[in-house]
Structures are given as C-alpha cells and as structure tokens.
Amino acid sequence: MQLRQLREAAWPLFMEPEAKWYRLSPSEQAGVRQFLVQDPDGYLVRLQMSLGHRMLEQ
Structure with missing residues (x-):
C-alpha cells in the first residue's frame, strides 16, 4: 500500500x-523515508523506502 492510497482512504497515520x-x-x-x-x-x-547511502565529511 502506498501513502497516497492511505490518504485517499482517510486512514490515519500514527507517524x-x-x-x-x-x-x-x-x-x-x-x-x-518512513x-x-x-x-x-x-x-x-x-x-519505509531506502534513500541510499551518503558519506560524511571528516
């Protein structure tokens, strides 16, 4: 199920x-993203879906 479908069904989000x-x-x-x-x-x-990886600056 996608977020759009939940919103169309007026299903409340817990977060x-x-x-x-x-x-x-x-x-x-x-x-x-979750x-x-x-x-x-x-x-x-x-x-959730992955946003990938990122390197931190040292």
Whole structure:
C-alpha cells in the first residue's frame, strides 16, 4: 500500500512521513523515508523506502 492510497482512504497515520539517517561507520550513513500506520488489530506497521547511502565529511 502506498501513502497516497492511505490518504485517499482517510486512514490515519500514527507517524507522519520523515527522513531518517543512520550511521553505518564513522564516515557513512544509510537513509530511509518512513511512516507508521496502525492496523485494525492495533499493531504498528512501519513502511519505509531506502534513500541510499551518503558519506560524511571528516
């Protein structure tokens, strides 16, 4: 399911979309764009897509 489809269905988001970067090493990060929805049973589902990797400046 895509974010667009959730919005068209008026399904509430538990957490709005955000970009998050995680350190893999002292010089590299991996990024994701993510959001959370709650399913009808109350479970949280995190949907994400990769933003790739980036090098940090030393």
